[in-house]
Amino acid sequence: MKGFKHLRSALVCGASVLAIATAARAEDFNIPAGTLEDALNRYTTQTGQQLLYPDALVRGVRTRGAAGEMTADYALSRILNGTGLATRREASAIVIVREEKKPQAPAAHDLGERVAAASSSGVETVVVTSSKIKGDIQTVPIAITALSQEQLTSRQIAGGPDLVKEVPNLTFSKTNFTGYNIEIRGIGTQAISVTTDPAVAVAFNDTPFIRNHFFEQEFYDVSQVEVLRGPQGTLYGRNATAGVVNVVSAKPTDEFEAMLSADWGNYSNRRYEGMVNLPIVGDKLDLRIAGEWTKRDGYSFNQTTDKPIDGRDLWSSRVTIGWKPVSTVEADLIWEHFQEDDDRLRSGKQLCKTDFGPGASSVLDTGQLVAANGTVVTVPSAGGGVFNLNQAYFSQGCVPDSLYSKNSFEVPNGFSLPFVNGASFEGFLRDNLDPYAQTTQSANLRNIQSAIEPRYVANNDTLELNASWNIGPSLTLSSDTGYNDDFLWSTEDYNRFDTAPGIFVYNAYNTRGLIPSGNYYCGAGNPISIGAPCSNAFGSQQPTGEICDPQLGCSDRLVIEDLSTERAWQLSQEFRLSSNFSGPFNFSVGGNFLHYET
Helix, strand or coil, X not given: CCCEEECCCCCCCCCCCCCCCCCCCEEEEEECCEEHHHHHHHHHHHHCCCEEEEHHHHCCCEECCEEEXXXXXXXXXXXXXXXXXXXXXXXXXXXXXXXXXXXXXXXXHHHHHHHHHXXXXXXXXXXXXXXXXXXXXXXXXXXXXXXXXXXXXXXXXCEHHHHHHCCCCEEEEECCCCCEEEEECCECCCCCCCCCCCCEEEEECCEECCCCCCCCCECCCEEEEEEEECCCHHHHCCCCCCEEEEEEECCCCCCCEEEEEEEEECCCEEEEEEEEEEEEECCCEEEEEEEEEEEECCCEEECCXXXXXXXXXXXXXXXXXXXXXXXXEEEEXXXXXXXXXXXXXXXXXXXXXXXXCCCCCCCCCCEEEECCCCCEEEECCCCCCCCCCCHHHHCCCEECCCCCCHHHECCCCHHHCHHHHHHHHCCCEXXXXXXXXXXXXXXXXXEECCCCCCEEEEEEEEEEEEEEEEEECCEEEXXXXXXXXXXXXXXXXXXXCCCCCCCEECCCCCCCCEEEEEEEEECCCCCEECCCCCCCCHHHEEEEEEEEECCCEEECCCCCEEEEEEEEEEEEEEEEEEECCCCCCCCEEEEEEEEEEC
């Protein structure tokens, strides 16, 4: 075609491991401002897209260029923005023509934005990376939800548990000890073993980490949070049966920018977040530093100590170095640190309807069982030692009841606990005494009774090196290296039900490690101060004592500590070769290695 510049697109074929339709795939563009002819040449070299235009049409015209992650159509509209030119598709080529002048036509910069909007069908372009190939969320064939930092902030999504408000088919629950459970489409993991694979993988910048603080840590300075629904084992391994949650941190840019935000609220809540981005060497070397700190009092109240409980005192920091030595190579070195030291509860209020056992109406009542032949068998009352078959053997301690019933705020049947019967048999507890019998729970769901002040200490360091090399306009070789070191130590009251005082028996001739408490027990009464008269015979007076533990201190009540601790580290490496053809066929092939110890 005489007078036209005809640029041919290259076609590259290769082995297919994963095919993905890429009609509007996003990629990194770095086309500087300058002559339009040079910009179009760069665009064609990178995308392989065929362009048709008269030489005279672009001669002497200048453009602002296009930079950043965007689709090919959007990049072309940015290049033509303000030039008075537009595009028209003909067969497999794009023809550049002079923009038609119409009455009340919009300004050139408005037209550029409209062309961009038209190229994305009127929907904002959101680039996702969880498929290991960057692409427009509207065209990537995966059930996915992506939320930007602005969306997270505006919708009050502070951390992982809050995603249930925006992501369909996702539920989040806290399990005992230090674990948590994410379920997607009803599939999750309730097991607490450290060797159990989770059903939903949690990844940071596309690298999955087995030990993470997705439950505790809050979002800050992220590019977006992506939730993939459905099996993702091909890309993320066996720990992604139900899906993947991928947190993508914000990367450095070649422009100076900074941000600082502060939040204050009730419960002495304070939250600060900040970020600064510094270009060090032009567009070759950039530095981004971000951090977040949260501190507040607990929403729960400990009636035993008369103080708030379950507060937060945690902070995170991240340093990212971006390096682009040449236009085809870029690398990001990321270091993130998370730390927490507060009185966080792993589990709070426990509802309970006392289980007295079959046919019984109190913990010391006899019960009845019906044998297979219809014979009614009387079961002795609880208490009296561990070797007596009694009601306690048929009690679960608690049974469920309606949340709105006052019976849900009772306490467990103490005789159903083996250590209570054992302590009674050894003479530590008063005869036939249920340590919970003289206590009740508050009907306020935020009020608990904890004899032990909880403590939650966590430290986590994550180091990543992610690099990519554009071998050609349609092939990219990527390397993702990740290292994680994690420590957690947490303690809380195993009971969270207050127990009656004065339950331990003190014997001056055989103390068994007890010390006198200064109180004594009068037959059927509660502990009273020494010197007060007993209503029954003097011989029934029985001194009470305290058990002193080097970790828990001294107490005349039943105190049980729930301790959970872990130390783990992980090293992972992935290499990946992916294509970016302009047609409907693309591939991603690679391999990964992971070593995890706990």
